[in-house]
Amino acid sequence: MSEPLLAKWLDDRRSLTEAEALELQAALSADPDFARRVKDQLATDELLSRRLAVDRGSFKSQVAQRIANGATDGSFLQSTLDAVQRTERRRSSWRAWAPEAAVAAVLLLGLLGLLLWKEKTATVEIPAAAAPTGLNAQYFPNRFLKGKSEFRLDPRVDFTWRGRVGPFPGWSDIFSARWTGKLTPQYTERYSFRTMNDDGVRVWVDGKLVIDDWNGRPVVVENRGEIQLEAGKQVDVKIEYFNGGDLGVLRFFWSSPSLKEEIVPSSRLSPP
Amino acid sequence: MNQDMNRSGEFETVLRETQSVVRAYIAGMGVPLDTVDDLAQEVYLEFYKGLDRRPGDVEPVRWLKGIAKNLCLNHFRRSKRKAEQHLEAVAVLLERLPCPLEEAREPDALDGCLEKLPERSREMILLRYEEGMESAAIGRKLGLSAEAVRITLLRIRNVLRECLGRRLAQEGSP
Numbered sequence: 001m002s003e004p005l006l007a008k009w010l011d012d013r014r015s016l017t018e019a020e021a022l023e024l025q026a027a028l029s030a031d032p033d034f035a036r037r038v039k040d041q042l043a044t045d046e047l048l049s050r051r052l053a054v055d056r057g058s059f060k061s062q063v064a065q066r067i068a069n070g071a072t073d074g075s076f077l078q079s080t081l082d083a084v085q086r087t088e089r090r091r092s093s094w095r096a097w098a099p100e101a102a103v104a105a106v107l108l109l110g111l112l113g114l115l116l117w118k119e120k121t122a123t124v125e126i127p128a129a130a131a132p133t134g135l136n137a138q139y140f141p142n143r144f145l146k147g148k149s150e151f152r153l154d155p156r157v158d159f160t161w162r163g164r165v166g167p168f169p170g171w172s173d174i175f176s177a178r179w180t181g182k183l184t185p186q187y188t189e190r191y192s193f194r195t196m197n198d199d200g201v202r203v204w205v206d207g208k209l210v211i212d213d214w215n216g217r218p219v220v221v222e223n224r225g226e227i228q229l230e231a232g233k234q235v236d237v238k239i240e241y242f243n244g245g246d247l248g249v250l251r252f253f254w255s256s257p258s259l260k261e262e263i264v265p266s267s268r269l270s271p272p
Numbered sequence: 273m274n275q276d277m278n279r280s281g282e283f284e285t286v287l288r289e290t291q292s293v294v295r296a297y298i299a300g301m302g303v304p305l306d307t308v309d310d311l312a313q314e315v316y317l318e319f320y321k322g323l324d325r326r327p328g329d330v331e332p333v334r335w336l337k338g339i340a341k342n343l344c345l346n347h348f349r350r351s352k353r354k355a356e357q358h359l360e361a362v363a364v365l366l367e368r369l370p371c372p373l374e375e376a377r378e379p380d381a382l383d384g385c386l387e388k389l390p391e392r393s394r395e396m397i398l399l400r401y402e403e404g405m406e407s408a409a410i411g412r413k414l415g416l417s418a419e420a421v422r423i424t425l426l427r428i429r430n431v432l433r434e435c436l437g438r439r440l441a442q443e444g445s446p
Binding site for chain 2: 004006007011012013014020021022025029036039042045049050051052
């Protein structure tokens with residue numbers, strides 16, 4: 001295997017083409033010395049990252065030291081939970097994460113219970129009479145959100161269009177859509193939004209573009225974004241989507257430190 | 273409560289003593305660095321959930337590595353990209369080899385070696401690992417191509433690996 005190709009993989013583990021990945025696999029199988037050199041590179045790379053990534057290193061040592069000291073006071077619990085919440089919001093950023101923090105939170109939650117955390121979290125129940133629910137949907141028979149369109153009320157955004165079909169009888173599998181309405185969070189917390197989409201999607205919450213993936217996709221992909229929301233305070237939500245043909249998927253999830261991930265339910269959505 | 277405290281104490285000890293090894297083990301299977309910590313988190317959560325299921329004669333680190341191996345392979349398997357699916361086979365091959373530098377699990381073990389690097393090499397390492405810059409950006413800053421930066425980083429890591437090996441051998445000799 002060529003040195004440039006190995007250097008490319010070590011530089012970015014996701015950068016190889018299928019053929020290059022196969023070449024790497026073959027080289028590792030055929031040449032034990034090469035395999036050992038690769039292990040050396042990976043080990044040194046990991047050691048360097050732990051030594052030199054300043055922000056993550058200081059955070060990690062701080063948490064590790066407190067665990068080592070057996071500190072289990074309330075301030076540690078809260079700071080650890082905050083760290084875990086930050087971590088959950090920034091899971092894609094490896095610098096922001098320290099495994100001890102999350103594990104310590106689980107441990108300490110087991111010891112002290114969730115009460116402290118829950119008490120600090122404001123919640124608001126939505127009145128049972130709130131209706132109608134869902135989002136206004138505007139569908140276009142093209143991928144550009146332009147021209148004549150069809151409207152309907154969608155209770156939630158959780159769609160899979162298989163078999164080259166569109167959202168209405170007689171429509172092709174090439175279309176686009178825009179959902180608009182209000183979103184009512186239950187907690188005053190940082191919310192994480194996730195889409196599974198094929199093809200492109202954009203999501204705005206409270207006027208902020210939290211997910212921006214306006215691209216054709218050969219397979220279903222995931223996208224994430226986050227925003228701080230206030231319990232009971234309605235905010236605008238807008239979702240735009242297009243399917244360039246064939247399979248079409250759009251699923252819209254949310255989660256927060258107090259909310260296990262779920263499809264955003266119709267009870268939390270209302271038309272504008 | 274006492275049982276919980278024992279369980280917690282055991283877990284804290286395992287966490288403190290093994291987290292470096294577990295992270296290195298995951299990285300040693302070719303998992304991207306920005307995913308290593310996510311997977312390590314899941315490993316410890318699984319370990320904690322199954323604390324009572326671990327046979328007494330199995331060392332915690334061995335148990336942890338078993339969990340880590342499965343989670344790493346799942347990570348590659350779940351990928352939609354064909355290339356990454358081939359990297360599952362790469363991970364299996366790499367996993368069979370021992371992890372080098374396990375004795376150097378404290379990252380400051382590198383310090384003496386970093387100091388010996390030529391100024392330009394040290395700058396490149398800091399840009400890459402401290403600043404988190406990509407090779408193309410490092411290249412623009414230093415007047416090199418991205419490929420030249422990648423190759424140079426590869427060679428600098430070789431130098432550091434050899435230096436660390438020598439230091440560890442010296443420390444281990446009577």
